[in-house]
Amino acid sequence: MSMIELTVNQRAVQAVAEPRTNLADFVRDKLDLTGTHLGCEHGVCGACTVLLDGVPARSCITYAVACEGAEVTTIEGLDEDAVTSELRAAFTREHALQCGYCTPGMLVSARDLVLRLPEADERAIRVGLSGNLCRCTGYVGIVRAVQSVIEARRARDIAPEPGGERKILGPVGSGRTVRTGADKAERISPASSKQASTEALSSVDAFPDFTPAAVLTQQFSVAHSPEQVFAMFGDIAAVASCLPGASLTAPPNPERVEGAIRVRLGPIAATFSGLARVERNAADMSGRIVGIGNDQRSRSSTQGEIRYRLVPIEQGAATRVDLSIGYTLTGMLAQVGRPGLVRDLAARLIAEFAANLDRRLSGTSPAAPADLSGMSLVSGLLRARITRWFTRFSSRKDGAA
Template identity: 85%
Template sequence: MSMIELSVNQRAVRVSAEPRTNLADFVRDKLDLTGTHLGCEHGVCGACTVLLDGVPARSCITYAVACEGAEVTTIEGLDEDNVTTELRAAFTREHALQCGYCTPGMLVSARDLVLRLPQADERLIRVGLSGNLCRCTGYVGIVRAVQSVIEARRARNIAPEPDGGRKILGPVGSGRSGYDGADRVERIRPATSEPVPPEAVSSVVAIPDFIPATVLDQQFDIAHSPERVFAMFDDIAAVAACVPGASLTAAPKPERVEGELRVRMGPIGVTFSGAARVERSPADMSGRIVGIGNDRRSRSSTQGEIRYSLVPIAQGTRVDLSIGYTLTGMLAQVGRPGLVRDLAARLIAEFAGNLDRRLSGTSPRDTTPAELNGMALVFGLLRARVARWFGRFSSDKGGAP
């Protein structure tokens, strides 16, 4: 086994793997990034295409150990990418996908073409996509989708990038051969330890710092003074009672808080067991909570960090939150940033309501549900979004002549 350190989707990773492990199996089996698909496993079909140092590469014929220090981006890492967002919309509009198996690799290759080609030349697009095979669509819709994105971006005066940002001649990843320790410090953020396996969380003595894969910013207002809210945050048991689905499993101390968070997604029940440490700064009424947890049933692990700051306002206090997390395992496949951001907003709204009632003297047993019902939150989000869509549609019709 070899210890491999690299950056995957802008997150430092340090994981052991056999020297024969290819990059596709590495990201799928070790990191649970299953958006990278395996087809021919001979570098022909293109379903496994990822970005290696910003350049499309066949991950099925690339050894993971050869990517030491590299920056790897899978389709999951392009969730917030502007070009990929435009391509996804164009693929839907032009009916450029059917079964979807080739689509992740197709999007990665198409993104490279959008960045490089000066014009929406059909022949060059077909040549550029010739290494990505599709058994369903006949390619017509795919080519039209790529053409439309290139045309739209050039119409907005977004110039092509010469060679798509390539700086090194030779095969993709060949720049690894000239890579040294000094370059590594600049190319990759310091790697944390290998993700803690689910069975090992209870044995962790010190809660480690980490670099979050995703960071969300949220805030809420509460009609109580900052001093009173900050004092409330010092009562760990009381704060836990305000979090839907949370419970403590041991007497809390600032250096170690042990507990569980129960989540139900329809028929699937998940219980994250973990530990956290609490840091507070009375001088500026801010603090930080760093924790780790796991769900044994799904063998999923998470690391989380919550930074908060209390700001006085006319009506009481504004609580500014920065929530960072890294999720690995089976549940990582449903933890897309957009969905998590919406769910976090709803969860924080419930927490704020419970906190307000607690500060007002209402018993938390009357306000806090037994578990966080994820499906209820999802359906609530869908209702809100449908309402917004209908509102936009009505306003558009109302403004029509």
């Protein structure tokens, strides 16, 4: 994993990415900028076109780590751009879009032509857009739209920019300031280097907000007052000791918690090392934990947040803990992280956490810490599902009789 810093839509971004992650996946998965579309993923169709240092580039064949220090503009970053606004209106007027899948990349490329071409020459426009494929329109409306914008701007005495926004000859992005070769080698060190990954995560001093790919809601109850539970949740080390597979790797504080969680699912073993920040609100006894982590062996990464609220029950003698768990998982483990399975595993994990929490609040020691074993969780899950299947089968059989 590598920590990269770049500017996306005029906003400074710092995030962890695998060396093999392309720029399209980076802006879509890490930054939730899904206006950048993926089509062929071979740099042919142009649906993924973005601006890299002001120049159109195929983001599906551009590595994110190669964009260190660059300025990236996606279609979302052109909302207030004057040329793009004119093009959007012209695309609508000339019926230049149907399904719209190619449109973001088409607009980015068309904007470059509007800036550079001295006149609305149809052949030059068709050549300039030849790297953006559309399976719907036949291109006639698209070409007319671009022509109309060029003609209107030239009629208003807006001169063309022969180089567009290009600052230097050479490959896209070659004009930006880069670090030394040694620094570059360090940035794109192999993902198998645990030390590099740890250093990258350790350098994170802010946890950007994100939109979780999945959100789970759970709740459990403990026979202790909300005040006791809230005080317990303020002891980070104590909470970690109640969570199966979790451990702290440095002295914790609310602004920065360094730790790891070990997971084993049959032959798959993973250790997610990461960082978290803890937020608490004593007024309504709620809190939030947000963090990031990665596993070197499976080359998987995750971002997540846990929101909790303590609700008094039994006249304040007991507490119901309402949880909202949001997460995004990428890499090999994402292939086995089916939402239904994750939901059931989370329920079993929370049940173990609740039991350990109750033991600690009662003055007894939690169960001995162990890896989060998927086999023990899955066995219970399978038993529950088999029971449900037999129940459904029996009910259908009785109904048929």
